Amino acid sequence: MSRLDPSLEPNGSGLRRIEVITGAGGRRRWSEDEKALAVEESLAPDAVVSQVAHRHGATPQQLFTWRREARRRAEAEGVPPFVPAITENSGAAVRAPAPAPKTEAAAPVVEIEIGETHVWIWRDADIGMATAILRALRTSPGAK
Structure with missing residues (x-):
């Protein structure tokens, strides 16, 4: 026979301490x-x-x-990673605002038209970024 007392009170008086937790229990869930x-x-x-x-x-x-x-x-889902791009849709009634002109900005070296979308690439453009932009535009619904 064991003499271990499972109560929290050391004197064995038979009284036990109970903690009451109010509010939502368990783990928090985020939508x-x-x-x-x-x-x-x-x-x-x-x-x-x-x-x-x-x-x-x-x-x-x-x-x-x-x-x-x-x-x-x-x-x-095949969503390409985000690549910032400036595009102009020549067939739309509303155009995206053009970027603010830089002082002494060089003219774009290449202009590419995919569907109704135009992309300009400058001489110092990162080739990886330009490639990603073109791939994203090629697979977009408006490129057909």
Whole structure:
């Protein structure tokens, strides 16, 4: 026979301490929209991941996991990574605003028209970025 007493009181008086937890129990669940909002906010150039995570009630590790999952989902769906581009749709009634002219800006070396979209490539453009832009435009619905 064991003399171990499972109660929290050492004197064995038969009284036990009970802790009552109120509120929602278990783990917190975030909707896909909440996760997407936090991921988008964390990708801003001046964002601090730990601050963004705490603002959304998550830990930095969770936010990094959400970012990794979003990147994998995009790759699985065949979405190309984001590449900033300036395009002009010549057939549309509304045009995207042209970039502010630089002082003494060099003229583009190459102008490419894919469907109704025009892309200008300058002499010092990164070849990898130009290739990614052209691939993205080639697979876009308006390129046909």
